[in-house]
Amino acid sequence: GHYGGRVPTPKVHGILHPQRGRLQSGGPLRSQRDLLRWILDTDAQAFVLKPIAGWNSQGVAIFSEVLRDGDQVELVTPGGRILSLDEAIEMSQFTSRGNAGTILQDYVVPHPWFSQEGLAGANVFRILTVRSPQATYVVAAVLFCGRADSDVNSWQRGAISIHIDVASGVLGKGRTLPRFGTMDLRTHPDTGHQFTGKCPPAWDDTVAVAHHAADMLPEVPVVCWEVLLSEDGPLLLEGNIGFGLTMLQVHGP
Numbered sequence: 001g002h003y004g005g006r007v008p009t010p011k012v013h014g015i016l017h018p019q020r021g022r023l024q025s026g027g028p029l030r031s032q033r034d035l036l037r038w039i040l041d042t043d044a045q046a047f048v049l050k051p052i053a054g055w056n057s058q059g060v061a062i063f064s065e066v067l068r069d070g071d072q073v074e075l076v077t078p079g080g081r082i083l084s085l086d087e088a089i090e091m092s093q094f095t096s097r098g099n100a101g102t103i104l105q106d107y108v109v110p111h112p113w114f115s116q117e118g119l120a121g122a123n124v125f126r127i128l129t130v131r132s133p134q135a136t137y138v139v140a141a142v143l144f145c146g147r148a149d150s151d152v153n154s155w156q157r158g159a160i161s162i163h164i165d166v167a168s169g170v171l172g173k174g175r176t177l178p179r180f181g182t183m184d185l186r187t188h189p190d191t192g193h194q195f196t197g198k199c200p201p202a203w204d205d206t207v208a209v210a211h212h213a214a215d216m217l218p219e220v221p222v223v224c225w226e227v228l229l230s231e232d233g234p235l236l237l238e239g240n241i242g243f244g245l246t247m248l249q250v251h252g253p
Contacts, residue, residue: 007213007236010106017101032089039073046107049092053100061092062151064107077151111229113201118193121146122153125227129214136214138207140248141166148190155247163251169203171195175250206234
């Protein structure tokens with residue numbers, strides 16, 4: 001891979017946890033007060049709270065803007081909702097039982113191609129790699145496209161799985177879970193823009209990120225990687241060994 005020994009990811013600032021929470025800079029990150037201090041001390045403009053152990057985007061809290069009034073802050077979601085810090089903590093499920101910790105990381109501005117093509121909501125590529133003793137193979141890929149009324153792209157909340165031809169990057173048909181209506185989409189249901197036949201920018205680089213990540217984990221043979229395309233290129237969000245296979249299989253074998 002041309003990334004050398006490093007896979008590009010959003011910057012992580014720390015782990016929020018009631019007992020073990022810590023900032024990368026060394027300070028504590030164990031409470032709402034600690035989070036507020038970090039926001040004020042670093043003049044944070046945007047950030048994401050994401051559970052270490054999560055499923056279907058539960059507990060993911062995305063804030064694309066921070067509003068300040070002295071030592072008080074309000075947080076704005078990409079959809080325009082304004083939340084207090086109390087509400088943000090509740091949204092992130094930071095205090096829930098069995099909490100393994102919550103990642104505090106940068107908010108990444110999506111590549112402008114998505115909005116130009118009318119792909120509303122949160123968008124992430126999901127790329128399936130399979131390793132043999134000899135090589136890594138990219139065997140399937142989809143663009144997981146969120147809906148205009150949601151800040152996350154959960155299959156259980158109506159997100160669209162759009163088939164991608166791995167070799168060319170060309171988008172095919174989109175499908176949702178049956179309870180969200182049609183199972184054969186060529187246009188985005190919220191914007192009316194056609195996506196079938198379009199090709200996202202930097203597709204080869206996006207595939208290379210997943211391929212390189214798989215090469216760095218030779219002991220894990222099958223992983224579904226989530227890759228976000230930013231203004232500056234693709235960034236690896238996470239890899240999952242327990243993933244919704246149906247969102248890939250729905251497009252055929």
